[in-house]
């Protein structure tokens with residue numbers, strides 16, 4: 001399949017080529033024709049699948065060449081609602097890239113910064129508006145935004161909107177849009193809990209459903225490894241692993257903001273430059289940390305889940321779960337930050353005694369155990385063996401761990417796999 005076969009128009013094709021996209025990702029292949037046929041879409045896809053282009057490309061195409069109004073300000077024709085500033089900025093950057101030959105105007109509005117520049121951009125007139133809910137409502141109430149002419153509405157990361165408590169705001173915004181029949185709605189969510197399904201039923205009309213790589217298979221492309229380690233030894237293990245120069249950039253996850261700051265402090269003590277990104281940091285601090293990481297000025301970025309949600313870093317080589325998440329889907333979201341759009345990636349996870357239950361839930365979700373690295377300087381072998389027994393019983397596999405080789409960036413490490421199958425990385 002090629003973008004040409006999806007009937008993408010030449011100005012957009014040229015822009016996609018300039019981005020280095022040679023063929024559509026599965027979500028793009030499925031979603032683009034549906035959107036171009038002006039149908040509503042219910043898409044189950046997470047960040048990392050290429051979902052932004054799956055809606056941005058056809059929106060640009062549908063709006064391409066639309067006549068400017070004879071008088072007055074350009075009406076906003078497409079609204080993309082997304083939960084975080086980082087996501088909003090990234091979506092804005094995607095519209096800029098894919099739409100660079102399309103002659104359409106877009107702008108991004110989000111909270112935490114003064115509104116003046118955003119208001120000025122709105123006054124100049126935009127075709128496409130990318131917004132987070134709070135700031136959008138704010139500017140709507142001040143009459144800087146009118147949604148009466150919206151033809152295309154995208155609700156991005158709907159499940160995250162729910163998690164972050166934005167659903168009421170989202171509903172208020174939807175009330176101001178043209179009715180269902182008079183707009184086209186595209187609904188994206190990584191997961192579909194009942195509340196999200198209910199919301200989708202109320203805002204979509206006869207949607208076509210598409211789903212790409214259910215969470216459990218998304219992880220196939222990513223090489224995963226598990227380190228059983230005492231909580232008190234985690235910082236030493238992290239320092240040890242970071243000696244490996246093949247770890248070009250690492251996104252390290254903690255469950256709490258305090259935990260993220262602590263990891264940064266510990267790394268600084270041993271001379272590793274790291275920065276943290278979480279909700280207690282200002283918008284500017286977060287953006288600066290993210291830019292430094294993207295530009296490879298900072299090798300290690302430590303993040304909490306909410307803050308990391310919008311992080312889109314091409315060529316991120318490693319994700320390190322310093323603390324396992326208590327929600328198993330979050331594991332899949334985290335490791336999906338690496339291995340983007342067909343690139344290979346490595347996800348290393350630390351597990352201490354208290355995190356055993358979280359690990360069980362993760363194994364259940366991804367339907368397989370994560371290969372264990374036993375040969376590291378800070379093992380808790382008794383615990384690991386207990387785990388092997390447990391997993392062996394539930395999966396019917398042998399209780400006895402076998403050894404193999406986990407080859408990470410040239411350095412060979414011994415590991416044992418619960419199922420006894422060989423786990424090796426093709427570099």
Ligand code: AMP
Nearest residue numbers: 021023024025047048049050051052341
């Ligand atoms: P998204 O899921 O939209 O956050 O996209 C994930 C990453 O994949 C982004 O860095 C995009 O630039 C990249 N990407 C999206 N579509 C393609 C494509 N067709 N070919 C190569 N990379 C892509």
